[in-house]
Amino acid sequence: MKLSKIAAPAAAVGLVLTLIGCTGQVSTDGEQASGDVTVRYLVEELEDAEAEARLRERLDEFEAQNPGIIVDLQTLPFDTMRTVLQTQLRSGDAPDVINWGSGPSFGGALADAGLLYDLTEAYEERGWEVYDFAKDRVTSADGTVYGIPGEMETLGVFYNRDLFAELGLEEPQSLADLEEIAEATKAAGYIPFAISDQEGWQGGHQLSMALSSAVGSAGVNELVSGDSDWTSAAVEEAVALWDSYDEAGYLTPFPTSVSYDSGNALFFAGEAAMLPMGSWIVDGIVANADFEAGYFPFPAPDGEGIFAAGLGSGPMITAETQHPEEALKLIDFLVSAEHGRWMVENLDVIPPFPADLDGVEISPLLAQVLADVEQFGAGEGDFGLNIDVLMSDAFNEAMFNGMQAIYSDQASAADVAASLEEASQQ
Numbered sequence: 001m002k003l004s005k006i007a008a009p010a011a012a013v014g015l016v017l018t019l020i021g022c023t024g025q026v027s028t029d030g031e032q033a034s035g036d037v038t039v040r041y042l043v044e045e046l047e048d049a050e051a052e053a054r055l056r057e058r059l060d061e062f063e064a065q066n067p068g069i070i071v072d073l074q075t076l077p078f079d080t081m082r083t084v085l086q087t088q089l090r091s092g093d094a095p096d097v098i099n100w101g102s103g104p105s106f107g108g109a110l111a112d113a114g115l116l117y118d119l120t121e122a123y124e125e126r127g128w129e130v131y132d133f134a135k136d137r138v139t140s141a142d143g144t145v146y147g148i149p150g151e152m153e154t155l156g157v158f159y160n161r162d163l164f165a166e167l168g169l170e171e172p173q174s175l176a177d178l179e180e181i182a183e184a185t186k187a188a189g190y191i192p193f194a195i196s197d198q199e200g201w202q203g204g205h206q207l208s209m210a211l212s213s214a215v216g217s218a219g220v221n222e223l224v225s226g227d228s229d230w231t232s233a234a235v236e237e238a239v240a241l242w243d244s245y246d247e248a249g250y251l252t253p254f255p256t257s258v259s260y261d262s263g264n265a266l267f268f269a270g271e272a273a274m275l276p277m278g279s280w281i282v283d284g285i286v287a288n289a290d291f292e293a294g295y296f297p298f299p300a301p302d303g304e305g306i307f308a309a310g311l312g313s314g315p316m317i318t319a320e321t322q323h324p325e326e327a328l329k330l331i332d333f334l335v336s337a338e339h340g341r342w343m344v345e346n347l348d349v350i351p352p353f354p355a356d357l358d359g360v361e362i363s364p365l366l367a368q369v370l371a372d373v374e375q376f377g378a379g380e381g382d383f384g385l386n387i388d389v390l391m392s393d394a395f396n397e398a399m400f401n402g403m404q405a406i407y408s409d410q411a412s413a414a415d416v417a418a419s420l421e422e423a424s425q426q
Contacts, residue, residue: 270291398422
C-alpha cells in the first residue's frame with residue numbers, strides 16, 4: 001500500500017472534491033431517472049490503465065447480477081486521496097464505498113472519527129470469510145469492524161533474473177552477498193537499486209524491510225508495540241544501511257527527486273537491476289518488463305532475511321451513505337471466493353479470504369509471491385512488518401521525513417532514530 005504526506009494546494013483539493021461529487025449521471029437524491037440506485041465507489045488509482053479497465057468490466061458483472069444497482073467507479077491518485085479523504089467524508093457528498101488502507105492510521109483513523117459504517121454485524125449476518133489475522137487489522141480498539149482488509153502483501157526485492165544470469169549472480173544469502181551484487185551491477189553500468197522517495201512513503205517501506213530482516217518478527221513487533229526503543233542500535237543501523245548504499249552509489253541518484261512511477265520505470269526498462277518494493281507491483285512488472293523477474297527477501301546481516309508483510313487497501317462503506325443495503329451487496333461481491341480468483345488472475349494480488357484458485361493461470365512471478373504470501377496467511381514461517389500501516393500519523397511523518405533527510409544528507413541515522421522514538425510517544 002502506498003503512502004504519502006505531501007499536501008495538495010487548497011485550490012486543487014477543492015477541485016478534486018468537486019470532481020468526486022459530480023458523476024454526471026445521478027440526480028440529487030442519488031438515483032437514476034429509471035429508479036436505479038447508483039453506488040459511488042472511490043478507489044486508489046491502479047498501477048496501470050488496463051487494470052482499471054479490468055476492474056470496470058468486473059463491476060459490470062456485478063451490475064448484471066444485481067439489476068437496479070449501478071456502480072460509479074471513481075479513482076484518485078493515492079497522494080491526493082490521502083490528502084482529501086477525511087474532508088470528502090465530512091462534506092455531505094461522500095462516496096458510498098471507498099477502497100482504503102487497513103490499519104490504525106488509515107481506515108482505523110476514519111472509523112475513530114465516525115466516518116465509516118459499522119460492519120461488525122454484517123460480518124456475522126452475511127458470512128464474510130475473512131482470515132482472522134486480516135480481520136483484526138480492520139477492527140478498532142473498541143471492537144468495531146470497519147472494513148474488508150485489502151490484499152495480502154509482502155515487501156522485498158524484485159530483481160532482473162536475465163541480468164543476474166548474464167552477470168553470473170545468484171539471489172543473496174546475506175547483506176554481504178547483496179553488496180557484492182550491487183558492486184557487480186554498478187560496474188556493469190546498471191543502477192543497482194531503483195529507489196524512489198519523492199513522495200516519502202517509499203523510505204518507510206525501505207526501512208521496514210531492512211529492519212524486519214535485521215531483528216526478525218519478534219524484534220519488529222516489540223518496536224511497534226512499544227516494548228522496545230526506536231533509538232536501539234538495530235534501528236539506527238537499518239537507517240544507516242540505506243545511507244551507506246546511497247553514499248556508495250548503489251541507489252538511484254537523488255532519491256527524493258525520483259517519483260514512484262519514475263523509479264519503477266527504471267526497473268521496468270532494464271536500467272536498474274533491483275527494485276525494493278511491495279508485492280502489489282507484480283502486475284506492473286508483468287505488464288511492462290521484457291525480462292523475467294524474481295523476488296527475494298531483503299537479506300539479514302548474517303542470513304537470507306525475511307519478507308515484511310502487511311495488508312493493502314480494501315472496501316469500506318462510508319457513514320454518510322444513503323444506500324447501505326446496495327453498498328453491502330457490493331461488499332458481498334467483493335469478498336466472494338469468485339472475486340478472490342478474479343483478483344489473482346486480473347490484478348496479480350492475493351485476497352485475504354478464501355478464493356477458488358483451482359486451475360488458475362498466473363505468471364511465474366506471481367506464483368512465487370503467492371507461495372510466500374500463503375505462508376504469511378497461514379501463520380507459517382517468519383515475517384516482518386510493514387511498519388507504516390501499524391503506526392500513527394505522527395510516527396509515519398517522522399519516518400517518511402527522516403528517510404528523506406537521510407537521502408538528502410540533512411540528518412544522521414541517530415537523528416532519525418531519535419525522532420522515531422519521540423513520535424512513537426505521541
